Amino acid sequence: MEMAALWKLSYGMYAIGTLDGERPTGCIVNTVIQITSDNPVIAISMNKKNYTYECIKRSGRFAVSVLSEQTSQNVIAKLGFSSGRDTDKFDGDIFDWEYMDGLPVVKENSCAHITAEVVSMTEMETHFVILARVKDAVVTSNYTPMTYKYYHEVIKGKxxxxxxxxxxPEAKQDKETWVCGVCGYIYEGDLTQEPDDFVCPVCKQPKSMFEKQ
Ligand SMILES: Cc1cc2nc3c(=O)[nH]c(=O)nc-3n(C[C@H](O)[C@H](O)[C@H](O)COP(=O)(O)O)c2cc1C
Structure with missing residues (x-):
C-alpha cells in the first residue's frame, strides 16, 4: 500500500475548544468535516490519548475555531503540542479567546466559530470519530482559512x-541534524551554537528537547 496516496487528501486547521468541568481546554485538529447540510452534522477525529477527547466525552460539547493563514504559530504551539492534563491552555496572554455558548473559541485571526453537541462516538484503533450536531455558527472574518498543506509548506509546521x-520525519544523512522530540522539526547544523534560550520554531519547546541524529 502506498501511504503517499493518503497524503494527497486535503485538510484544514482548526482549534477544538471544550470544557474540563468549568475549565476551558482543547487542542488543534486538522480533521473537521461537514457530514450533512440540513440541520448540519460535523465530524472530528480525536486521538484517545488526547485530554480533549476525555473532556468532550464528559461534557458532550465542543466548539470549532476555523484558523486562518494569519493565525499565529503560538496558538498552534500552545493548543497542539501540550496537553490540557498538565497545562491551562487558555490561561495567560498567549492568544485572544472568548466564550461562545459557554465554550472557548480562538478570537485571534480566526475565520469562523462553530459550536456542536455530540451525537455519537465511533471507536477506531487510536482515534474516536465524533459526530456532532451544529448548534450555532458565525463567520468572524474574511481571512483565508489555513489549509493543512499551507501549514506544512508555507509555515513549515509539523x-x-x-x-x-x-x-x-525523514533523517538526513549528509548533514548534522537535530530533531525536536515534541514536534519532529529538523534543525540542520550545530544546535549547540544556538543561545540557551533557543526554542523550537514550530512547537516553542526548549533546546533540551532536541536530540542529535
Ligand atoms: C497540525 C496539527 C494537527 C493535529 N490534528 C489532530 C487531529 O486531527 N486529531 C487529534 O486527535 N489530534 C490532532 N493533533 C494533536 C493534538 O492537537 C495534540 O496531541 C494536543 O497536544 C492534544 O492536547 P490535549 O491532550 O490537551 O487534548 C494535531 C496537532 C497539530 C499540531
Whole structure:
C-alpha cells in the first residue's frame, strides 16, 4: 500500500475548544468535516490519548475555531503540542479567546466559530470519530482559512504523533541534524551554537528537547 496516496487528501486547521468541568481546554485538529447540510452534522477525529477527547466525552460539547493563514504559530504551539492534563491552555496572554455558548473559541485571526453537541462516538484503533450536531455558527472574518498543506509548506509546521495524518520525519544523512522530540522539526547544523534560550520554531519547546541524529 502506498501511504503517499493518503497524503494527497486535503485538510484544514482548526482549534477544538471544550470544557474540563468549568475549565476551558482543547487542542488543534486538522480533521473537521461537514457530514450533512440540513440541520448540519460535523465530524472530528480525536486521538484517545488526547485530554480533549476525555473532556468532550464528559461534557458532550465542543466548539470549532476555523484558523486562518494569519493565525499565529503560538496558538498552534500552545493548543497542539501540550496537553490540557498538565497545562491551562487558555490561561495567560498567549492568544485572544472568548466564550461562545459557554465554550472557548480562538478570537485571534480566526475565520469562523462553530459550536456542536455530540451525537455519537465511533471507536477506531487510536482515534474516536465524533459526530456532532451544529448548534450555532458565525463567520468572524474574511481571512483565508489555513489549509493543512499551507501549514506544512508555507509555515513549515509539523504535527505530533496524535494527529491522524502524522508522518515520521525523514533523517538526513549528509548533514548534522537535530530533531525536536515534541514536534519532529529538523534543525540542520550545530544546535549547540544556538543561545540557551533557543526554542523550537514550530512547537516553542526548549533546546533540551532536541536530540542529535
Ligand atoms: C497540525 C496539527 C494537527 C493535529 N490534528 C489532530 C487531529 O486531527 N486529531 C487529534 O486527535 N489530534 C490532532 N493533533 C494533536 C493534538 O492537537 C495534540 O496531541 C494536543 O497536544 C492534544 O492536547 P490535549 O491532550 O490537551 O487534548 C494535531 C496537532 C497539530 C499540531
Amino acid at each position: 504535527a505530533p504523533k496524535n494527529a491522524p495524518t502524522y508522518q515520521a
